[in-house]
Amino acid sequence: MRQAGRHFLQIPGPSAVPDRILSAIGRQTIDHRGPDFAEVGLKALNGMKSIFKTEQHVFIYPSSGTGAWEAALVNTMSPGDKVLMFETGHFATLWNKMATKLGIRTEFLEGDWRGGAEPDRIEARLREDTNQEIKAVCVVHNETSTGSVSPIADVRRAIDAAGHPALLMVDTISGLASIDFRFDEWGVDVCVSGSQKGLMLPPGLSFNAVSERAMKMAERATMPRSYWDWHDMVGPNETGYFPYTPGTNLLYGLNEAIDMLHEEGLDNVFARHARHGAATRAAVRAWGLEVLCARQGQESGVLTAVLMPRGHSADAFRATTLQHYDISLGNGLSKVADKVFRIGHLGDFNDLMLMATLSGVEMGLAKAGVPHESGGVQAAMEHLKDNPQARVAAE
Secondary structure (H helix, E strand, O other): OOOOOOOEEEOOOOOOOOHHHHHHHOOOOOOOOOOOHHHHHHHHHHHHHHHHOOOOEEEEEOOOHHHHHHHHHHHHOOOOOEEEEEOOOHHHHHHHHHHHHOOOEEEEEOOOOOOOOOHHHHHHHHHHOOOOOEEEEEEEOEEOOOOEEOOHHHHHHHHHHOOOOOEEEEEOOOOOOOOOOOOOOOOOOEEEEEOOOOOOOOOOOEEEEEOHHHHHHHHHOOOOOOOOOHHHHHHHHHOOOOOOOOOHHHHHHHHHHHHHHHHHOHHHHHHHHHHHHHHHHHHHHHHOOEEOOOOOOOEOOOEEEEEOOOOOOHHHHHHHHHHHHOEEEEEOOHHHOOOEEEEEOOOOOOHHHHHHHHHHHHHHHHHOOOOOOOOHHHHHHHHHHHOOOOOOOOO
């Protein structure tokens, strides 16, 4: 039976696609080798530099973020090289598994899934690595499975304090264009991202931002690579082209997304996400539930992961909210499967959309018989009223 009204897609990505971007994607495809395409390609490549906040290389792949994970590893590593990774959650675990499959030796610093990477532990391990066997430190910026953010600038300082030459490689698939990220200023060497989160596009594009130091390391790396090879991209990219068929229509949408982000102003985008995250956490506390991220200051503005009361199924609750209120919430993954649900509040999202989302959650908690206190929606509304967003001039 049809349900009236719009579906609320409140998973932590893919995020809902704005009409402006859908219209751009719907343009007729053009010849990706023809003269008109150069303008499209150059705008996308240069525009993404402004989003990463870098003057260095940005490469765009027609793939999911998983492809850009692989590109980051195979361009910089040789078989048997060692990398240090930090267990922030499900996606850090998957990146670690990929590295192992590729023949890279990984050391996985154990985490509790309640916060971001810990720079002091990274520094201590690098100080122990007197032979400098570790070639890279790999960290997830915004861990989508837990709603925790890693302090990337502090991780760079930890690497430098240890006097270690390891590359800093960062996954910001769900963080880019939602929470502050500064590739050059923070001294990142390789960054991975994707189109379907803060960039507000459908899945299908992924990105590597790459420092000159990482490009030089790629010249010596011997991991087999072809499709992902950065050096094959450099020449064609200089004139706006790609070495193989790009995602032409997604690039139309990407250029529209970049325009939209700058029209709002990146600092305003980041502030909006932070404010919605804080309001959501106010609702969770008022419900008497617990936010999975337990480290103050590391909570994400992209999503909030909520722990279910003991003995209650997160998946059964999510099914109830979908059936009765037409809202999709994120599920718990691997270690927290069926123990948490995730509220996405990212992308093209405003105060009224947040209030509708939290209303659906609160009604769903009651409908599913989950023990909670009422008033979460009111607490979120009070937070928004008491903390109006201060806007800075758009870029």
